Structure formats: C-alpha cells, structure tokens
Amino acid sequence: QEPALAELITDRLALMQDVAAWKYLHALPVEDLPREAAVLEAMAAQATSLGLDPAPLVAFSAAQIDAAKAIQSCWFARWTDGSFPAPTQAPDLAAVIRPEILRIDAALVALVAAGQVPSTMPPPSLDCLAPQTAATLAEAALGLAGAG
Numbered sequence: 596q597e598p599a600l601a602e603l604i605t606d607r608l609a610l611m612q613d614v615a616a617w618k619y620l621h622a623l624p625v626e627d628l629p630r631e632a633a634v635l636e637a638m639a640a641q642a643t644s645l646g647l648d649p650a651p652l653v654a655f656s657a658a659q660i661d662a663a664k665a666i667q668s669c670w671f672a673r674w675t676d677g678s679f680p681a682p683t684q685a686p687d688l689a690a691v692i693r694p695e696i697l698r699i700d701a702a703l704v705a706l707v708a709a710g711q712v713p714s715t716m717p718p719p720s721l722d723c724l725a726p727q728t729a730a731t732l733a734e735a736a737l738g739l740a741g742a743g
C-alpha cells in the first residue's frame with residue numbers, strides 16, 4: 596500500500612526540523628529562493644510528464660514550502676531563545692534531506708495522477724506547525740483534485 600496524500604504531506608513537514616538544524620548549524624537563512632524555484636520546477640515537470648495540469652500542483656507545492664518555512668522559523672526561534680537545546684548535528688541538507696524531499700514530492704504527483712486525492716483532509720498535526728498554517732495547507736491539498 597502506497598502512502599496516502601496526508602501521510603506524504605506530514606512526512607515532508609517532518610523533515611523540516613532537520614532542515615532547520617542544518618541551516619542553524621551553518622548559519623544559513625531559512626529561505627532559499629533558488630531552491631524553491633527548483634522544487635516548483637520539478638513539480639511542474641513531473642505533473643506535465645504525467646499528463647496533469649501543472650498549475651494546481653505548483654500552487655500546492657508553494658503552500659507546502661510556506662508551511663516548511665514556518666516550521667523552520669519556529670525551530671530557529673526556539674533554539675535562539677534557549678527554550679529548546681540547540682542542535683549539535685543534522686543530516687546533510689544537499690546529500691540527504693533534499694533528495695528525500697524530492698522523492699516525497701514525486702510520490703505526491705504520482706498519487707494525484709492516480710486520482711488518489713481525497714475529498715476531505717485533516718490538517719497535519721506536527722510540533723512547531725501553527726494550526727492556521729496546517730489548515731491552509733490541508734485546504735490547498737484539496738485543490739489537487741483539479742489537476743487532472
């Protein structure tokens with residue numbers, strides 16, 4: 596059984612604490628706009644190659660990135676204010692975490708191509724994910740049904 600859409604969304608968000616740890620340890624900002632462009636481009640290319648309308652996929656991907664940045668910023672704040680112990684190590688962003696992110700995104704496009712978009716979606720529940728951000732993302736996910 597392939598993971599369902601909600602599971603892929605949560606799995607992707609769950610990587611963001613490690614992404615934040617890598618950036619925190621290397622004094623990098625949360626936002627990486629060239630990387631965002633590459634992620635959105637990969638999404639559009641996969642959608643097109645599977646005969647889907649890329650627009651809903653790209654819109655949803657942008658919502659995933661917004662939620663990803665919110666989670667990373669939340670962890671930065673916790674580590675900076677000392678309420679949580681700062682990380683001492685993290686998986687390599689380029690070698691380990693980003694390939695995993697792209698695998699999840701590809702699985703997500705494949706689910707949409709297989710018509711596996713549910714008609715309702717519980718908001719993902721995750722540490723450092725604000726309820727409003729989670730609700731916005733769940734709402735955006737339902738828009739994937741319009742991709743094809």
Ligand SMILES: O=C(O)C(=O)C[C@]1(C(=O)O)C=C[C@@H](O)C=C1
Pocket residue numbers: 614625626627628630631634659660661663664693696
């Ligand atoms: O790859 C990163 O650096 C991430 O933080 C992940 C991610 C994404 O969600 O794909 C989120 C924010 C960045 O601006 C770029 C990409």
